[in-house]
Amino acid sequence: MVRVTKKQEHRLPDLRNVGKHVVMRMAPSPSGPLHLGHSRMSILNDEYVKRYGGDLVLRIEDTNPENIDPIAYDQIPMDLQWLGVNVTQVVIQSERMDIYYDEARKLINSGHAYICFCKQEEFRKLKLKSEACPHRDSSPVENMESFEKIIRGGFNRGNATLVIKTDLNHPNPSIRDWIAFRIVDTPHPRTGLKYRFYPMMNFSVAVDDHLLGLTHVIRGKDHLNNTEKQKYIFDYNDWTLPEYYHYGLINIPDTVLKTSIIKKGIVNGEYSGWDDVRLGTLMALKKRGYAPETFRRYWIESGMKEIDAEFSWDIFNSMNREIVDKNASRFFFVKNPMEIRLNNETALISKIPYHPGIPDTGFREYEIGSNASIFVDPADWNNLDDGKSIRLKDLCDVQKIGNTGKVLSIKPGKEKLKIIHWAPQGSLKFIIFRPDGTTDKGISEPLISSYRGIAQFERYGYVNVEGEKGTGYFLHK
RNA sequence: GCUCCGAUGGUGUAGUCCGGUCAAGCAUUUCGGCCUUUCGAGCCGACGACUCGGGUUCAAAUCCCGGUCGGAGCACCA
Numbered sequence: 001m002v003r004v005t006k007k008q009e010h011r012l013p014d015l016r017n018v019g020k021h022v023v024m025r026m027a028p029s030p031s032g033p034l035h036l037g038h039s040r041m042s043i044l045n046d047e048y049v050k051r052y053g054g055d056l057v058l059r060i061e062d063t064n065p066e067n068i069d070p071i072a073y074d075q076i077p078m079d080l081q082w083l084g085v086n087v088t089q090v091v092i093q094s095e096r097m098d099i100y101y102d103e104a105r106k107l108i109n110s111g112h113a114y115i116c117f118c119k120q121e122e123f124r125k126l127k128l129k130s131e132a133c134p135h136r137d138s139s140p141v142e143n144m145e146s147f148e149k150i151i152r153g154g155f156n157r158g159n160a161t162l163v164i165k166t167d168l169n170h171p172n173p174s175i176r177d178w179i180a181f182r183i184v185d186t187p188h189p190r191t192g193l194k195y196r197f198y199p200m201m202n203f204s205v206a207v208d209d210h211l212l213g214l215t216h217v218i219r220g221k222d223h224l225n226n227t228e229k230q231k232y233i234f235d236y237n238d239w240t241l242p243e244y245y246h247y248g249l250i251n252i253p254d255t256v257l258k259t260s261i262i263k264k265g266i267v268n269g270e271y272s273g274w275d276d277v278r279l280g281t282l283m284a285l286k287k288r289g290y291a292p293e294t295f296r297r298y299w300i301e302s303g304m305k306e307i308d309a310e311f312s313w314d315i316f317n318s319m320n321r322e323i324v325d326k327n328a329s330r331f332f333f334v335k336n337p338m339e340i341r342l343n344n345e346t347a348l349i350s351k352i353p354y355h356p357g358i359p360d361t362g363f364r365e366y367e368i369g370s371n372a373s374i375f376v377d378p379a380d381w382n383n384l385d386d387g388k389s390i391r392l393k394d395l396c397d398v399q400k401i402g403n404t405g406k407v408l409s410i411k412p413g414k415e416k417l418k419i420i421h422w423a424p425q426g427s428l429k430f431i432i433f434r435p436d437g438t439t440d441k442g443i444s445e446p447l448i449s450s451y452r453g454i455a456q457f458e459r460y461g462y463v464n465v466e467g468e469k470g471t472g473y474f475l476h477k
Numbered sequence: 478g479c480u481c482c483g484a485u486g487g488u489g490u491a492g493u494c495c496g497g498u499c500a501a502g503c504a505u506u507u508c509g510g511c512c513u514u515u516c517g518a519g520c521c522g523a524c525g526a527c528u529c530g531g532g533u534u535c536a537a538a539u540c541c542c543g544g545u546c547g548g549a550g551c552a553c554c555a
Contacts, residue, residue: 029555064554120553127552161553172480174551182553201555224481225550248483249548301490301504305483308548312488315505325518332515357518393514412514419514458515477516 012047012300015216016243021054022215026080026087027205030062030072032259034079036252036280036295036311043299044218044247046085057212058087061205062094063198065188069263071274073190079282083292091212093204094190100199101151103207103237104162104181108143112236113180115146116163123161127176130168136177150183150197157183164203166232178202178229202226206233214242221246221306247304252311255280277473278437288435289454289464289475294320317476324454324462324475329354329361331465332393332421333430333457335442337375341404344396345370348410350424352394364447366424368395375427375443380420391417393458421458432463434474444470 015022024045028038049056058080062068073092080087107113116123116135126133138146150160162181170176180203187193199207209217209230217227227244234241256262257280265271275283297319302309330353342348348368354361368374374392381400384390389399389408397413398405423443430444444457451467454475463472 027555031555061555067554124552158553163553170480172551174480176552179553184553198553200553205555220549221482222549223555225552226555228481229552246482246549298489303490305490306548307483309490310488312505315489318505321517328517330515330517352514355518356513356515391514395514397514417514419516421515456515456517458517460515462517 012044012051012303015048015052015245017215018052019215022049022052023055023057023213024049024216024218025057025059025209025212025214026085027059027061027219028072028076029064029067030060030069030076031067032069032072032262032281033075033274034282035257035259036255036282036285037250037257038079039083039282039295040247040250040299040302041219042080042083042085043296044304046083047296047300048216048218049086049088054215055088055213056086057089057091057214059091059208059212060093061201062092062188062190063201063204065184065186065198068189069259070189075274075283082282082286083295089212091208092190093199093208094188094195096204096208097191097195097199099211100181100204100207101197104147104199104203105144107164107180107233107236108147108162109140110236111140111165112232113143113162113164114138115143115150116161116179117159120158127168128173130176132168133163133177136163136165151195153196155183157185159183162197164229164232166229172225172228174225175228202229203233206230209242210234210237210239216243216245218245218247218304221248245304246306248306248308250302250309250311252280254313255311257281277433277435287464288473289324289462290320291323293323313476321462321476325456326355326358328454328456328462329451330356330458331364331445331448331451331455332423333432333440333442333444333460333463334375334377334421334423334427335440335460336378337423337427337443338378338381339373339375339403340381341371341373342368342396342398342407343371343404344368344407348372348395350395364445366445368424372425374425375423376420377442380418384418389415389417391419392422393419395422428470430470430472432472432474440474 026042026045045056114135116133118133123133161179163177164180166175166177168176179200181197181199183196184198185196224246262279266273274281275287277284277288298316347370351363351365353363384400386400389397391397396410397408399408423445426446427443428449430442432440448467451465454462455465456462461477462475464475465472
């Protein structure tokens with residue numbers, strides 16, 4: 001039997017129980033702009049909504065006033081738009097507080113939730129022993145009174161919580177009677193001090209997943225326990241559970257992603273902003289020249305397995321190179337330039353294709369006068385033994401004699417020579433910011449001045465160029 | 478410690494549900510060759526993996542049991 005060649009492209013597995021359409025969501029906390037890690041859940045959800053049709057909800061989970069950066073409300077939708085993620089509905093949780101209160105009242109009435117006045121430590125200890133706290137048996141009427149009193153501001157932080165009754169003998173202590181609301185008196189960037197009794201993520205998520213009609217939930221497996229907790233809310237209300245998927249954690253090496261670290265760095269001036277090229281934010285990656293399509297391809301290939309994995313910049317860059325290369329004009333960038341003199345008697349014309357693979361992109365052309373001097377990278381020139389020959393790409397072959405190049409031939413000789421790049425007189429200062437925080441300074445050929453976008457600096461790498469400024473951001477080799 | 482989850486080359490994946498077509502495919506990396514006036518692209522080739530031990534079976538990457546290793550969560554973050 002002949003083996004059928006498998007399709008090269010990776011395809012995400014089909015979802016279970018898909019009806020006419022799906023409703024899915026992304027639920028970032030607004031602690032800052034999106035980063036590389038967030039792009040995974042965004043792409044995954046978006047892919048499925050595109051496959052099956054339906055809605056994709058962006059739900060901003062801003063129920064912890066202490067962990068909000070207002071920039072996120074605007075930047076997250078922009079990040080998603082850049083990624084090509086088609087959000088059909090935006091929901092901001094801080095605008096839904098009354099909904100959460102109503103759902104809480106329902107659970108209090110049905111005896112599934114109680115107000116607890118235990119100190120944090122006390123409550124924890126009892127739970128570990130599988131013992132009920134003294135407030136667990138309060139009547140719904142008592143609980144309701146307390147609840148309304150808390151909402152009106154009758155208690156201070158740490159003195160009261162709303163707890164969901166689960167199972168005190170559950171093998172996992174964190175799932176035993178979990179806290180659904182707690183008091184926070186920090187002003188909220190959007191609602192100020194209007195509310196002080198905030199739902200915990202497990203409560204608001206369960207309520208919203210139901211009310212928004214979620215059919216499928218895809219998220220990281222760090223939420224595995226949370227899913228267990230949220231199921232109680234669905235049970236008590238007799239709501240239909242969405243299908244859950246939990247993908248494994250991705251370790252992204254050599255990349256700063258933690259918003260707390262980034263924020264601190266921005267404040268103390270170490271980073272220039274959220275788009276500092278040393279960071280793993282989408283803003284920074286965009287600035288360096290990554291294509292949105294690269295993210296999509298990468299995360300589709302990674303799939304939804306629960307296994308933890310290592311993010312591979314090699315593979316990511318390789319995918320990006322494939323996308324970006326065809327539109328990347330070639331230029332010469334000479335790092336730490338040194339001048340060498342040629343002994344040509346007549347002027348030389350150098351005509352170099354902008355893209356050797358795509359002939360109709362044209363040429364860049366420079367005239368090198370007689371006995372001209374040009375610039376080369378000392379790393380190339382100094383490694384060449386005196387008397388040896390080298391090829392100046394698209395210019396001529398030369399023999400090294402000290403710091404002069406004796407022109408051997410204008411047409412490339414038969415001999416196989418090392419080929420190096422160079423820059424003519426009139427080249428412009430150019431500086432490249434690299435993601436490791438270093439910079440490469442040098443010069444680039446004159447025609448770079450009108451170029452914008454991703455260029456390939458030959459033998460150096462891909463760089464997102466702002467020609468008129470003489471700066472560029474290193475993308476990858 | 479407790480609860481849950483997982484294990485295919487350096488990395489990422491395919492195959493595992495329904496055992497045989499898998500002496501394991503693809504991509505990436507590294508190395509070599511061809512081509513080429515880039516160390517890019519393209520082409521060819523090489524290295525490199527089923528965590529271990531038992532069991533079931535004519536047959537196991539695939540099913541079962543155990544060990545090991547790794548990961549996540551562990552309570553007023555999301």
